[in-house]
Amino acid sequence: MRKLRSIVVGMGLIVALSQLFSCAPKKTQQEEAPVLDTVVEVKMPELRYGLPIDSFSLEMGKVKNNQYLSQILNARGVGMGTIDKIARKSRDVFDVRKIKSGENFCILSTRDSVPVAKYFVYENSPVEYTVFELTDTLGIYQGEKEVKTRQRTAYGVVESSLWNAMVDNGQDPMLALELSDIFAWTIDFFAIQKGDRFRVIYDEQFVDSVSIGIGEIYAVEFDHYGEENYAFFFNQNDTLSYFDEQGKSLKKAFLKAPLQFSRISSRFSNSRMHPVLRIRRPHQGVDYAAPKGTPVKTIGDGTVIARAYQARGGGNYVKIKHNSVYTTTYMHLSGFGKGIHVGAQVKQGDIIGYVGATGLATGPHLDFRIAKNGQLVDPLKVKTPPGKSVAEENMPRFIAFKDSLIQELQKIQWDDLDQILANSN
Structure with a gap:
């Protein structure tokens, strides 16, 4: 009996211990090593x-x-x-x-x-x-400051002037000057007419969320007298310039100088001692010293708009309009070239006169001046346009570039612009 009692007590103890362990909670790996993430927000100074x-x-x-x-x-x-x-x-x-x-x-x-x-x-x-x-x-x-750019698309129809067309469409009117510069050799912007229309892809620059002006202009289509004129800003051999849809340059190069000269005797200045009057006043040109009779050539194609004489100024002078942006003036001439008269068409390199000392001059020289948009600029700082068309090896890349931009331009339908023009009449 005693042996049986011992067996029963032992079995009871085993059951009790098994129940105790079965009721104890099992620890998972996460509970054994809890991970707490602490996020500290740091405010950056403005x-x-x-x-x-x-x-x-x-x-x-x-x-x-x-x-x-x-x-x-x-x-x-x-x-x-x-x-x-x-x-x-x-x-x-x-x-x-x-x-x-x-x-x-x-x-x-x-x-x-x-x-x-x-x-x-x-x-x-x-x-x-x-x-x-x-x-x-x-x-x-x-x-x-950081300059941010946003790509823009502009379009419009000319009612009175390109400038007003920009203003009427809520665009930066300075864009009109940019377009006149791009098409300076192609379109006379003094002769644009009602109904001419344009569409442009360009960048606008911002500083502190305020517009500070026009950035790069990538593509332009200008419909002038019913003829389409294109401009594409293309990188050829690390040089950016504008080309038409055939890859021809929209720029024509000026000659570096209008004559063969011995030296520059006076440079562009806003305050120069005049050699005759002995007073300080602006000299907004470059004087080229050269013997009397040295041929003077036009630096680019254009139309003669003045051939006259100033007794108390430039003496015999010729003024040539090259396009809607640039005009040049040649002063103190001893005489004029053959066929040089108001309205005459001249080609780059044509002789328009000869070096002299007429007017207020102490000796023979050419006083040469360039005006850009009516403002006299330093001839020695005018950047000569490259004037080179797209090279044959670059044509495949240019064609792909041009076609993609034309697709973007054509997203603005001319029909929309026709409706705008019809509503304005």
Whole structure:
């Protein structure tokens, strides 16, 4: 009996232990090594001009007429001694005397009850700026704002002028000048007529979400007198230029100089001592010294629009209109070339006159001038267009490029523009 009791007690103990272990919770691998992710959000400072503006109080302003840097800073508590050091130290970076009225500036000051100016930022242009540190270091450095581009499509129908067509369609009117420059050798924009129409693919540039102008123009279709004129901005051998749909250049090269000369005796200047009058006045041309009678040639194809004499000025002179953008003038001539009269058509290299010393001149020379859109420019800085068509080896790439842009242009149907024109009549 005693042996049987021992067996029963032993069995009961085994059952009890098995129940105990079967009821215990099983640990999973995740429960044994729990992982907790902690995310810490870090707020990045807002930067402007490369400075953390969250830490400062900002004052935006515009330079007033006849206002100098010293007046702006001194009114904000910057001492004249510090201002003098800034002016002298900044000469190699930015001459403070070139600060112009109407330009923007920003002053960054501490957020104290009595603000202390720490930085003065002058915006040289919509993109460039100069930072003046008003701390002990008095550092001066320049920077540039980020320029963002957005691709745009413009189109319109001419009612009175291309400029007005841009304005009427809510587009930047400066686009009209860009188109006249692109088609300068193809279309006379002084002769465009009502019903001429255009469509363009181009970039618009933005700084701080504000438009600052036109960027690259990639493709243009201009329907003039019912004739389609195309322009495509194509990269050929690392040179970007405009070509028509056949790959021919839209630019024609000017001659480097209108004559064979011995030296340049006077350059383009806005303040030159006149050799005869002995007073300072602008000389907006280039003087080429050469013997009397040296042939003077037109630098490009065009039409003679003036052949006259100025006793107190350029003496015998010829003016040639090359296109709707460029005109050239040749002055102090001793005589005119054969067949040179108002209305005459001339070809590049034609002799239009001979070097002389007529008018106000101390010796024989040619006073040569170039006007672009009516504004005299330095002839030595006018970039001569390449004038080369697309090379044979580049034609497959050009054709693919051109065809893709034409498809984009044709997404604006002429029928839509016809309806616009019909509604305006």
